[in-house]
Amino acid sequence: MSTTSESDPPTSESGPPADDTQHTGPPSATATAAVVADGPRAAGREVWPLVRRLHFYAGVFVAPFLALAALTGLAYAFTPQLDALVYRDELQVARVGGRSLALADQVRAARAAHPEGAVATVVPPADASSTTRVVLSVPDLGEKQRTVYVDPYTGKVRGELTTWFGSTPLTTWLDEMHRSLHLGTAGRLYSETAASWLWVIVGGGLLMWLGRRRHYRGRGPARRALWPDGSAKGVRRTRGRHAVLGVWLGVVLLFLSATGLTWSDHAGARFDSLQSHLRATAPELDTARAGTTPAPGGGHGHHDGGAPTGTADPADDVDLVMAIARGEGLTGPIEISPPKDTGSLWSVAQVDNRWPVRLDQIAVDASTVQTGARVTWADHSWLAKLSTLGVQFHMGRLFGLPNQLLLAATALGLLGIIFWGYRMWWQRRPTREDRRALVGRPPARGTWRRLPRALLVLGVPAVLLVGWAVPLLGITLLAFLAADALTAVLRRRRTAGSPHIDPAPPERATL
Template sequence: MTDLTASARAPSSTLAIDTYRAIWRWHFYAGLIAVPFMILLAVTGSLYLFRDEIDGTLFAHRNVVAAQASAPLPPSELVSRAQAAVPGSTLSAYREPAGPTGSARIALRADGEAVYAFVNPYTGAVLDTVAKRQEFNEVVRKLHSLDYFGSYANRLIEAIAGFAIILVVSGLYLWWPRRQTGGVVTVRGTPSKRVFWRDTHAVTGAVAGLFIAFLAVSGLPWSSFWGGKLTEIATATGTGYPAALWDAVPTSGEHAAHAMDTVGWTMESSPMPMSHAAAAAPIGLDRAVAVARSKGMAPGFEVTPPADAAGVYTAAVFPADLAKVRTIHIDQYAGEPLVDIGYADYGALAKLTELGINVHMGQEFGLANQLLMLATCLAIILSSVAALVMWLKRRPAGRLGVPPYPTSRRVYGALWAMAIAFGILFPLSGLLIVAMVAVDLLVRNVAPLRRAFS
């Protein structure tokens, strides 16, 4: 997927040429596997970067209301209006309006399905109801992670993230100037020429490579295998959530990831506290929301009700400003916070991970962050499309056009060492590398396949 001509013209040793060919061949295979998924990730990621803007424009009918001088209705009243619009439903979470012109979002459960009801906080009018699985940003998010297709598809995306890093590293090696007169920072030729697409692919990848690698790495904490191992490390080393805050309260066997409607990465594995048994009646949603407000939670926080008599109300908010990230577990009888934790309380690894996630999602530095991540997504799409066009222009008719094998196998020792090291860091990507190499060995030793792939 690159051009050997310039390198061949330069006075290079046979070993250098063999190394170039071997890396080119691996780059080609990795690209052939990863490009369709990387385009999907870039398109869906671009949309998700502007989820708030999309909600405020395309879906303003349910997210935006006229500000009024009158006080908003109590949360319990808004929930009652939402439940009336979705008969037989139960409350999953109540989300406060993010501002005077925002609607309240009520998460309900009806017939085993999650439903969002959007309610005008001043009038109680139900603006819209939509199944969570059909809500636009939820659809984009699930496409981005392939959650629609099950856990194995989600793990495939995790493996592709590792391949994105392979493509960046190998691509930078192939791009590195070797006395060629173009294709380093300039694009030669016209769109009708293969060299135009080769240079477009190489220059775009070189300029955006580090940002692409950042997107791949910062997205991994949400993945099932790699992210789970990172959580285990953070918990074992005390660099995740501050477990000591739970020492003074009884906890259930349930974790926040299963009990809360919305939860951040650091808090996913934290245990859920239990309310102290009391003869008093539960405080109710209105009081729980009032407690969260009195504690200075940022607007737009979400309150999850207790699941049973021993459960707690949990108020949580994950705004763009990491300093305002907060989770408060409230005793459903006494109305007192049992655990109150913010970003400042996180351990070092959790803080670094959350910062990476925030930048990944375009939240940390406002519009500049969104535009930088959007530019990176567009670079992924441009470089991927250019690679496909370049390949189609280069490959012989009726054959795959895989780059040639090195003339000597002595370069493979170092490459295998790198592959093993990479497989240890990214196990699922390592498994995909093994499959890729197995196919390549089969191609090399079966004559019909060798002709078809050449």
């Protein structure tokens, strides 16, 4: 059956086959003997059909999920600019000028306007045009908080927003859209499934394309791999665009997949377990007063309940605590958190996530004007550092605008890859012989049966390990294998009852 009007240039036996037409059928004795005789070259040749089949099915079924992730991620990357437009009144002062009021006076102004919550965090302005943020813990809001925005020059409250870990409602909405499409558990499963299969799609595509490029004459293989052939037409031109763009974006896509999985529900839990066993988790600041037991929930205090009932007003000491922290070298954007209880100290944390990051933390005893424990960026393990930096890059924060533009280009490029992948599938559809098939014929099934035994012995445990580390990849892969096996059984039953189906020629039989 013809699937395209053009054919690829011939390839050598060691590379992926250039012919786009696939045939099913059992391996012939001649083909089996050739595998044994050729040794490693034949073993490598038999891997390509399996790689092609995995890439094909993963692309067809997971690409819609990836398209949604690209679109929502594209919007989320520019949330700082969107927040500045939507929440200008809250985030920016009316007029820059004069001397700033004491931080304590600003906290009192926020409490006077919103007495319903306890102070959880105070965030001084990052620059001269920004407002001070006083974050209140309100029992009715659950995990979310109420952030009051105060003009540091006038003490006037410019507004309040319901925030989630410091994020505005718009950013929170876009974050949830990217993570779960606002579908709860089902949506989070979609997101993690897409990120899990992205490794298979990108890795398989790179293997096939770079392997194919070695066999072209004329321009060098490297140039052919990095730039599509302008003289190609039809499905070859579409495949060239699809593959070359995948080469350019492959590393970034794999990195985004890995960093996204670190905070997913299932693969993220595996990652957290690994960090714990390696003792590579991020260190926590000890805010316990000497001779007391630390308060439950850790010592950061950034999103906890704030000062307990019956303690002194946290506004009384906030200026002193900030001055001590500045004197200890905590420059740049900071968050100041009051003690959780009488046995705890104040905590001050740098929150500058742009490179080079400033993420030191310090505990401060306001009553004795002394500092307590300290955690510096250097105290983080290499795995904790890599995780933190990767997440910030994934969110578009690490390098500012260049980071955002790179993520935008990657998202748009991924949409282009998906479009050309589906177009290539459509171009390979039967045109005459079989009108019942609407789209291109998939690669032949049963490819694993021709793999060398040594490769199977090594590959099966590796797949099981990957399936354990990335559970949704393992589960969906099992579902695919079951569906594929069921389809094969049904097809064999249909072909057994039809006397008009010609078997594939022995020299073209695959798998």
